[in-house]
Amino acid sequence: MKSKADSDIVKIEDTHWYRDAGKNPLREQGFTPELMLRIEQAAVHRNPQDFIKFNIGKSKVLTGLAAALLVLFLLWPKDGIQQGDLNSESTLKSQSATASQPFPSPGATKYLPTFNSADFEFNGKNYFMTLPLDRDRNASYAADTPEGILWSPAPPMKKNQKTKLLYPTEPYTLYLSSKEQTELSPYSARKVYTFPLYAGGAQAYNFLIGIYGFGEKVFLATGAQNANELTAFPLRISMLNMKRVASGGLVEPQELLTLDTSSNDESKSFLAFDQQHESILLVDIATGQNEKVKDRVRLYDLKSQTMRELDTTIQMGKEGSVAIAQYKLGGVKRSAEIFMKIGWQWYADEAE
Incomplete structure (x- = not known):
């Protein structure tokens, strides 16, 4: 998976979305949260004294790790590899996924990222996710598959006041978008799977750490963290079969490997x-x-x-x-x- 970095200086100049929003107000192709965010940004730009240039460094990491999660996942096993039962259904506990539906009507087909968008490039084509200002774009992931772009936006996070550890307040969700849609938005995508928010306890939370496209297979790296204490949970590698996703049925990631992260720092x-x-x-x-x-x-x-x-x-x-x-x-x-x-x-x- 190849990430595309943001431009060094991003300006908000195009305001044509006012016209687009007026066509179908308060409907799917009208005032979506992404569109509202652009309108707010355009309003800032219309007042030059209030306009700020955001310098954004280029990122070349295949799948970035959120800074708050580094201490958890940077521990590697010497002999902790375990194989999942590959002949059975996935052992990964999950919330039920939404049944796949046909793609909604196309969303944005032009590349119009904002200063807090997560940007990606696949086969020379650019894609972006418009994120709220409080989201970490480095914790958003996407992969190119034959069935479309599989992606997951960063969920909102909250800080534990005692331990200062971050944890998600909403579960990670996987979406599938048409390759023709350059804006990766849940309002024009198919929901594929929602991870459980909790990892076996009220204060233990699941985290998605990376997505990797592998032909008809997509590999997911996931882990967990207890918000009350720094605890090393296993790192799991699981797989999604994109043919099954395209067939319209319910899907769950199939767990392949579990890596013990409790030692060897x-x-x-x-x-x-x-x-x-x-x-x-x-x-x-x-x-x-x-x-x-x-x-x-x-x-x-x-x-x-x-x-x-x-x-x-x-x-x-x-x-x-x-x-x-x-x-x-x-x-x-x-x-x-x-x-x-x-x-x-x-x-x-x-x-x-």
Whole structure:
């Protein structure tokens, strides 16, 4: 998944949405929350003395982690990998999803992002989500699939006054939009799935950490956090079958892997997807001074639903803006696209 960054300086200049809103007021294609936000922004722009330029740095992270969640998900297991039961229905508890319906009438087909929009680029085409000002755009995700753009906006967050930890007050939700709609809006999208807000307790909340498109499959990274204390919950990788989504039935993510995050806070690890060979690469990089300790490399085969240890070295690089990990299997070099980096050591190295 390739993210597109915001422009360095964003100005609100076009005001044609006044005309569009007047066509069908208070209906789906009229005064939506996104449209109201644009009107407010336009009003600011009409008073030059009140206009502010927002400098927004470019983001090249495949799937950004919300800053409030970093302490939770930067712990990696040494031997905590567990396989889900892939022959049964998903073990991930969920709220019932809304049955898929045909796409509503098209929304915006022009690329008109606002200064608080989350922006994405797939196959040279730009998409954006208009977000309320209190939402973290780095906690919004999208993936390109053959059936459309699967995406999830950042939910509203609240801070626990005692622990200062953030937690969502509404559940994360997945939507599917037509590729022709450049604005990813719930008012012109199909609701696919709603995650449960709570993770087994009144103060434990579920978080969505990333979405990765993989042909007809979409992989979801999720975790949890207790708002009353800093607790390491397992990191889960689950999968959605987009063909089933397109068929119109109810869907639930199928859990594939559970990663124990309760130990080893000085690790450098990552997840990567080898699309050509339909595999997930899990790498635990040796960070200590002991040269005898080697990287731990595991490969999860999606076809056979099996995990195996690999005796191979890992080479990391980039292809354009995409981070790549190269490894060998049977003497043949393979490449995998890095989906998620995990471990405090990544950030410690960048700070040096």
